[in-house]
Amino acid sequence: MxxxxxxxxxxxxxxxxxxxxxxxxxxxxxxxxxxxxxxALSEPGKRAAIDLDRFRDGYRYLSAGETVRCKGxxxxxxxxxxxxxxxxxxxxxxxxxxxxTDSENVSRAVRAQQEQLExxxxxxxxxxxxxxxxxxxxxxxxxxxxxxxxWPKHFVIRWRRFAAPVRLSLSIHRDDSPQLAWQADDxxxxxxxxxxxxxxxxxxxxxxxxxxxxxxxWQSVNSSYDIPFVLxxxxxxxxxxxxxxxxxxxxxxxxxxxxxxxxxxxxKLYAEAAQExxxxxxxxxxxxxxxxxARNVTDNTSDLDLLTEIDGAxxxxxxxxx
Amino acid sequence: MASKRQKHKPKPKSTSQPAASAHGRRRPLALRIxxxxxxxxSLTVAxxxxxxxxxxxxxxxxxxxxxxxxxWLQLRLSTNSRHExxxxxxxxxxxxxxxxxxxxxSALKKLLQEIIASPSGAPRAIGLDVNxxxxxxxxxxxxxxxxxxxxxxxxxxxxxxxxxxxxSTSVALGPDRCLGASRYAALAAYIDHPNTPGFGASHEMxxxxxxxxxxxxxxxxxxxxxxxxxxVTQHPIVAxxxxxxxxxxxxxxxxxxxxEEPIPQSKETIEHTSFVVDxxxxxxxRSSSVAAGADGSLPSPAPDxxxxxxxxGRVASADxxxxxxxxxxxxxxxxxxxxxxxxxxxxxxxLLVLTEKGRRTLDFIFWLAVFGIVAAFKWKPRAGPHEPxxxxxxxxxxxxxxxxxxxxxxxxxxxVNALRIFWDDFILVALATLxxxxxxHWIERAGSSLxxxxxxxxx
Numbered sequence: 001m002x003x004x005x006x007x008x009x010x011x012x013x014x015x016x017x018x019x020x021x022x023x024x025x026x027x028x029x030x031x032x033x034x035x036x037x038x039x040a041l042s043e044p045g046k047r048a049a050i051d052l053d054r055f056r057d058g059y060r061y062l063s064a065g066e067t068v069r070c071k072g073x074x075x076x077x078x079x080x081x082x083x084x085x086x087x088x089x090x091x092x093x094x095x096x097x098x099x100x101t102d103s104e105n106v107s108r109a110v111r112a113q114q115e116q117l118e119x120x121x122x123x124x125x126x127x128x129x130x131x132x133x134x135x136x137x138x139x140x141x142x143x144x145x146x147x148x149x150x151w152p153k154h155f156v157i158r159w160r161r162f163a164a165p166v167r168l169s170l171s172i173h174r175d176d177s178p179q180l181a182w183q184a185d186d187x188x189x190x191x192x193x194x195x196x197x198x199x200x201x202x203x204x205x206x207x208x209x210x211x212x213x214x215x216x217x218w219q220s221v222n223s224s225y226d227i228p229f230v231l232x233x234x235x236x237x238x239x240x241x242x243x244x245x246x247x248x249x250x251x252x253x254x255x256x257x258x259x260x261x262x263x264x265x266x267x268k269l270y271a272e273a274a275q276e277x278x279x280x281x282x283x284x285x286x287x288x289x290x291x292x293x294a295r296n297v298t299d300n301t302s303d304l305d306l307l308t309e310i311d312g313a314x315x316x317x318x319x320x321x322x
Numbered sequence: 323m324a325s326k327r328q329k330h331k332p333k334p335k336s337t338s339q340p341a342a343s344a345h346g347r348r349r350p351l352a353l354r355i356x357x358x359x360x361x362x363x364s365l366t367v368a369x370x371x372x373x374x375x376x377x378x379x380x381x382x383x384x385x386x387x388x389x390x391x392x393x394w395l396q397l398r399l400s401t402n403s404r405h406e407x408x409x410x411x412x413x414x415x416x417x418x419x420x421x422x423x424x425x426x427x428s429a430l431k432k433l434l435q436e437i438i439a440s441p442s443g444a445p446r447a448i449g450l451d452v453n454x455x456x457x458x459x460x461x462x463x464x465x466x467x468x469x470x471x472x473x474x475x476x477x478x479x480x481x482x483x484x485x486x487x488x489x490s491t492s493v494a495l496g497p498d499r500c501l502g503a504s505r506y507a508a509l510a511a512y513i514d515h516p517n518t519p520g521f522g523a524s525h526e527m528x529x530x531x532x533x534x535x536x537x538x539x540x541x542x543x544x545x546x547x548x549x550x551x552x553x554v555t556q557h558p559i560v561a562x563x564x565x566x567x568x569x570x571x572x573x574x575x576x577x578x579x580x581x582e583e584p585i586p587q588s589k590e591t592i593e594h595t596s597f598v599v600d601x602x603x604x605x606x607x608r609s610s611s612v613a614a615g616a617d618g619s620l621p622s623p624a625p626d627x628x629x630x631x632x633x634x635g636r637v638a639s640a641d642x643x644x645x646x647x648x649x650x651x652x653x654x655x656x657x658x659x660x661x662x663x664x665x666x667x668x669x670x671x672x673l674l675v676l677t678e679k680g681r682r683t684l685d686f687i688f689w690l691a692v693f694g695i696v697a698a699f700k701w702k703p704r705a706g707p708h709e710p711x712x713x714x715x716x717x718x719x720x721x722x723x724x725x726x727x728x729x730x731x732x733x734x735x736x737x738v739n740a741l742r743i744f745w746d747d748f749i750l751v752a753l754a755t756l757x758x759x760x761x762x763h764w765i766e767r768a769g770s771s772l773x774x775x776x777x778x779x780x781x
Contacts, residue, residue, distance in 0.1 A: 025498060025504065025538070026496075026497045026498055026504050026507055029497075029546065053483065055483065055484075055556055056479075056483035056484075058556055059508070059548060059553070060508055061497055061504070061507045061508050063504070079546060081535075081543035081544045081545050081546070082537055082541055082543045085544075088544070107540075109540075110536060110538060110539070110540045113536045113540060114535070114536040117494075117534060117535065117536050117542075117585075117588065117590065118494045118495055118535070119494075120585050120586065120587060120588045120590075121494035121533050121534060121535075121585055121588075121590070121592060122491040122492075122494040123586070124583065124584075124585045124586060124592055125490075125491045125493070125494060125514065125531075125533070125592065126491055127517075128514075128516060128517060128583060128592075128594075129514035129515055129516045129517055129528075130514060130515060130517060130643065130646075131453050131455075131488075131490035131491075131513055131514050131515075131643075131644075131657070132451070132513055132514065132515035132644060132646060132657025132658075132660050132661060140641075140642075162642070166642070220642060
């Protein structure tokens with residue numbers, strides 16, 4: 001008898017603890033509180049009610065099971081999104097209103113439905129408007145990545161395309177000399193990249209004169225900043241090329257990409273490594289290992305769009321967190 | 323007068339002319355006025371229908387006319403406000419850099435602490451115009467720092483209950499996840515600004531956005547998020563009781579407009595409730611902004627924040643993605659200034675828009691005024707379309723129409739300045755007023771000529 005009571009107590013205690021620690025789901029919003037309402041809120045399982053402030057608690061989110069009521073003569077308005085459209089805004093007086101409860105068990109099909117609608121809604125919002133707030137300034141330049149290594153032979157400057165016509169001024173500065181290593185003015189911002197043989201030649205010249213640390217100066221209409229980078233040394237280049245040739249001999253193309261990405265990542269050539277993972281993912285798009293590895297590499301680049309895309313793929317594939 | 327009429331007398335061109343003149347005199351006056359009534363009504367209906375069709379179809383000319391009217395109204399907005407301006411705190415000194423691609427949370431925290439502990443007193447509300455969206459705007463949400471920062475914000479709400487953090491497209495994830503966890507949902511305020519198709523700039527901003535979301539049971543819910551401006555002003559909770567004007571004409575005017583935007587490849591829609599923003603004081607807001615130091619400290623002496631609205635965001639170093647055109651101004655402004663102008667508008671400086679009924683009524687009233695003038699001229703028996711003196715009468719009608727145009731422009735000014743009603747149809751109404759006498763004259767002449775050609779032989 002004692003044992004069974006103890007077991008029940010443990011089970012109930014465990015349930016109560018889990019319900020406290022778990023995030024409770026929001027199912028309604030307390031919109032407005034009338035002047036004469038004197039609103040109060042009761043949490044599920046608690047008898048004592050909390051007095052609500054008319055202004056401070058406006059638009060308070062209500063978790064499942066929470067009850068709001070007016071102690072006075074006035075009314076409060078509760079917004080219940082799961083109700084039919086004409087019944088979403090409810091006027092509540094002394095009778096009170098309890099936010100609807102629901103189960104936490106989300107089926108796979110519902111989760112897929114949720115994700116699809118979230119993506120569509122997010123895309124529709126992005127198409128209509130732009131965030132009018134502080135955002136990352138680095139997002140525009142994709143390659144070179146700050147503090148990464150640049151391979152002079154394959155140097156291409158890439159940035160997020162501008163929607164409107166914008167002219168850019170790009171220059172490369174040596175850390176050991178005030179002289180410009182290379183400069184290009186009046187670059188078309190809508191092109192998204194600049195593949196300049198002159199820039200590559202300048203970097204190779206620079207490397208021959210033993211310079212290693214440089215920075216790309218980005219100047220657009222309203223922003224200007226420097227992206228520091230390091231040149232891949234001639235010795236590293238030789239080793240890297242040898243390694244890449246060895247990886248190419250693998251018969252499994254996915255493994256070849258993974259190997260190449262490994263060698264590139266080892267030398268901080270993040271943008272190139274991220275591209276290798278993209279090639280690999282084309283052949284095994286649902287591989288959680290590949291997705292997580294791709295994410296780790298891409299996290300070192302400035303390509304936020306690609307990072308978001310990979311995150312979406314990880315969620316879609318229901319990959320366990322690493 | 324008689325001599326003047328003689329001067330304009332045209333020479334008879336054919337034998338049918340006297341008959342036509344005789345008909346002009348014989349045509350009942352009531353019939354002429356009725357015809358004018360029908361003409362005026364048709365003209366107004368046609369112009370309004372054409373305007374609405376053109377706007378729905380995004381015709382360039384319609385967009386241009388609408389934009390021109392709005393720009394002009396924004397320029398003419400009175401700067402006599404009843405309330406003081408919001409304070410903008412510029413965080414350019416700790417803005418994101420290529421090496422740290424997000425706004426420093428520690429500096430933000432220090433800044434908030436200083437604002438709240440300001441010697442002059444705590445502000446009424448604080449809005450952070452920083453994008454804290456969880457996904458898909460990574461890395462604006464900083465998983466290692468944001469939960470701690472949001473917990474601080476929740477505790478800071480004991481001193482400033484109206485403290486909000488910006489979210490963008492992550493509203494699509496619903497309140498449970500838009501800031502990473504449901505306990506932070508109350509902090510979320512929407513910071514997106516509508517893009518501007520066509521000409522000029524968007525004169526409206528969202529007050530609310532209602533997004534669909536699939537519940538855990540598979541049902542579609544619609545979650546409503548407030549904009550940063552609506553959140554810091556607690557609009558409409560502290561709205562004033564409507565005055566006598568609003569009680570009488572409330573059905574004609576509205577504070578905001580709602581519309582449903584379809585989501586591509588989905589049956590669902592996003593509902594936007596937008597309002598017209600008063601941008602007339604945006605330059606003053608910018609010039610009075612305060613720059614925080616690199617560590618988030620405020621300049622000394624600390625500005626007066628007591629009971630004011632405070633908006634925190636980048637001003638001096640805002641980049642291309644955070645600069646927007648503003649109606650009535652040529653340069654582009656940082657997003658935080660747009661939110662500040664929007665908060666200023668909602669803080670008892672609302673601009674009102676005409677409802678569908680209100681617009682129709684106003685169109686009808688002005689058409690009646692135009693028609694009344696024309697009818698007054700017609701009531702006094704005067705020459706028919708081909709008779710001497712008719713041209714002189716027409717000139718007078720045209721002059722009066724020009725006077726009416728000036729009156730309409732005056733009304734546009736009174737509406738926006740004194741009543742704060744944003745009436746952007748005034749160009750169209752002015753155009754209808756100008757067209758009316760010309761069309762009336764042309765139709766009358768054409769009708770008479772046709773009658774002359776096809777009249778029965780015995781008349």
